[in-house]
Amino acid sequence: xxxxxxxxxxxxxxxxxxxxxxxxxxxxxxxxxxxxxxxxxxxxxxxxxxxxxxxxxxxxxxxxxxxxxxxxxxxxxxxxxxxxxxxxxxxxxxxxxxxxxxxxxxxxxxxxxxxxxxxxxxxxxxxxxxxxxxxxxxxxxxxxxxxxxxxxxxxxxxxxxxxxxxxxxxxxxxxxxxxxxxxxxxxxxxxxxxxxxxxxxxxxxxxxxxxxxxxxxxxxxxxxxxxxxx
Amino acid sequence: xxxxxxxxxxxxxxxxxxxxxxxxxxxxxxxxxxxxxxxxxxxxxxxxxxxxxxxxxxxxxxxxxxxxxxxxxxxxxxxxxxxxxxxxxxxxxxxxxxxxxxxxxxxxxxxxxxxxxxxxxxxxxxxxxxxxxxxxxxxxxxxxxxxxxxxxxxxxxxxxxxxxxxxxxxxxxxxxxxxxxxxxxxxxxxxxxxxxxxxxxxxxxxxxxxxxxxxxxxxxxxxxxxxxxx
DNA sequence: TCTATTTGTAATCATTCGATTACAACATTC
DNA sequence: GAATGTTGTAATCGAATGATTACAAATAGA
Numbered sequence: 001x002x003x004x005x006x007x008x009x010x011x012x013x014x015x016x017x018x019x020x021x022x023x024x025x026x027x028x029x030x031x032x033x034x035x036x037x038x039x040x041x042x043x044x045x046x047x048x049x050x051x052x053x054x055x056x057x058x059x060x061x062x063x064x065x066x067x068x069x070x071x072x073x074x075x076x077x078x079x080x081x082x083x084x085x086x087x088x089x090x091x092x093x094x095x096x097x098x099x100x101x102x103x104x105x106x107x108x109x110x111x112x113x114x115x116x117x118x119x120x121x122x123x124x125x126x127x128x129x130x131x132x133x134x135x136x137x138x139x140x141x142x143x144x145x146x147x148x149x150x151x152x153x154x155x156x157x158x159x160x161x162x163x164x165x166x167x168x169x170x171x172x173x174x175x176x177x178x179x180x181x182x183x184x185x186x187x188x189x190x191x192x193x194x195x196x197x198x199x200x201x202x203x204x205x206x207x208x209x210x211x212x213x214x215x216x217x218x219x220x221x222x223x224x225x226x227x228x229x230x
Numbered sequence: 231x232x233x234x235x236x237x238x239x240x241x242x243x244x245x246x247x248x249x250x251x252x253x254x255x256x257x258x259x260x261x262x263x264x265x266x267x268x269x270x271x272x273x274x275x276x277x278x279x280x281x282x283x284x285x286x287x288x289x290x291x292x293x294x295x296x297x298x299x300x301x302x303x304x305x306x307x308x309x310x311x312x313x314x315x316x317x318x319x320x321x322x323x324x325x326x327x328x329x330x331x332x333x334x335x336x337x338x339x340x341x342x343x344x345x346x347x348x349x350x351x352x353x354x355x356x357x358x359x360x361x362x363x364x365x366x367x368x369x370x371x372x373x374x375x376x377x378x379x380x381x382x383x384x385x386x387x388x389x390x391x392x393x394x395x396x397x398x399x400x401x402x403x404x405x406x407x408x409x410x411x412x413x414x415x416x417x418x419x420x421x422x423x424x425x426x427x428x429x430x431x432x433x434x435x436x437x438x439x440x441x442x443x444x445x446x447x448x449x450x451x452x453x454x455x456x457x458x459x460x
Numbered sequence: 461t462c463t464a465t466t467t468g469t470a471a472t473c474a475t476t477c478g479a480t481t482a483c484a485a486c487a488t489t490c
Numbered sequence: 491g492a493a494t495g496t497t498g499t500a501a502t503c504g505a506a507t508g509a510t511t512a513c514a515a516a517t518a519g520a
Contacts, residue, residue: 233476233477249485249486249487276476276477276478277477277478277479278476278477278478288477288478288479289478289479289480289481292478292479292480293479293480296479297478297479298477298478298479
């Protein structure tokens with residue numbers, strides 16, 4: 001795929017180039033960039049790939065955000081905001097009476113985290129930022145973002161360090177399994193299936209759905225959950 | 231830093247360009263590449279950076295391995311071998327009588343994993359491979375490598391899936407904390423310190439040592455462990 | 461309608477980077 | 491001590507890519 005804007009491509013992209021308000025176009029670019037950066041990483045992604053995914057020209061992407069780095073930083077900031085907001089919503093919910101505090105709250109936060117997979121690119125863009133810790137600018141933002149999550153879980157959720165550590169550990173495993181594209185081989189490798197059934201539990205369908213890896217295969221618990229419940 | 235081989239640089243590199251047997255030079259390149267790829271990732275690293283870290287010219291690096299991709303794949307394969315071997319050594323050890331099986335074995339495997347930080351780049355190169363799962367070639371190798379670890383923990387260590395999941399989760403968190411360079415701000419951020427004390431436990435010194443983040447600071451348990459015990 | 465602003469692209473530039481080529485210096489063997 | 495192989499680099503090529511420029515077309519405001 002070269003640089004010329006050949007209409008009608010095979011990959012998913014925003015078709016039809018019309019005049020759209022800059023603010024809205026900006027959102028489209030950010031959404032496209034989130035997917036592209038999440039997949040290829042900061043260095044691996046190109047502004048042209050983002051442009052094609054957004055259905056516009058490469059110069060427009062660059063002019064809208066000044067630099068590729070600014071675009072990535074904006075994507076990461078948005079992803080972090082979305083994550084923090086999602087957690088705060090869960091924290092604001094009344095906990096289902098009868099459930100013990102911490103244990104159930106952790107489970108609900110974890111479920112909310114997994115559900116973020118629907119907004120493709122958010123989790124992976126964040127992970128890509130974490131992995132780019134060597135970069136002076138991106139690294140600093142990544143560290144601050146990671147610690148912001150930690151402080152939220154400590155100061156707002158009231159978790160002790162050990163609980164937070166385990167929670168973050170599961171999150172990083174989830175990110176890694178997504179990044180390595182393990183869902184792609186769910187049906188072809190028994191070990192992959194076993195690990196993912198164990199790691200994703202009731203959210204297995206959500207993950208396989210979002211990653212486009214087959215459709216139905218349940219076989220776990222007879223507890224409802226037939227279709228997708230986003 | 232351009233491309234000409236200016237002798238006497240500031241960064242760590244293999245000085246003095248002498249004639250060295252190809253097999254040995256190959257090892258030097260792999261060691262350098264492990265560090266560079268671990269830091270910058272596959273796309274972010276350049277063959278020239280590897281060459282400078284190895285103290286030789288860029289064309290020599292390319293000719294020795296054919297392509298940058300081959301070099302990365304070799305680095306990752308070596309890292310995986312080292313990891314598997316390390317785990318097998320732990321499994322072959324007689325468990326300290328009196329300790330319950332699984333729990334202590336997990337702890338010893340985890341400690342061995344953290345100690346791999348001494349061989350800089352191994353853990354991060356593996357993590358960088360995982361995160362490059364979108365690439366057809368690298369991704370396939372990464373998935374297979376990840377599953378190889380899983381199968382080893384299941385079939386050789388005899389762990390149930392839940393134990394393996396928790397073990398891998400802690401490993402991914404460890405990798406992420408390293409990649410994001412959290413040790414760099416150990417002294418500057420209380421949340422970072424708290425999280426790392428909790429996540430690294432008795433291995434805190436080993437990590438801070440290996441990452442060059444300050445030297446002594448103990449303050450945890452009065453249980454020996456004064457200096458570095460590699 | 462005339463002008464100014466906004467929204468967009470084509471063309472292209474300058475740099476970076478993986479790879480190739482050609483060649484030099486050293487070592488080994490007979 | 492030539493001949494041959496090994497170890498290494500300088501020079502450079504071509505493609506990729508982030509960024510810039512110049513310009514076109516639509517839109518809004520007077």
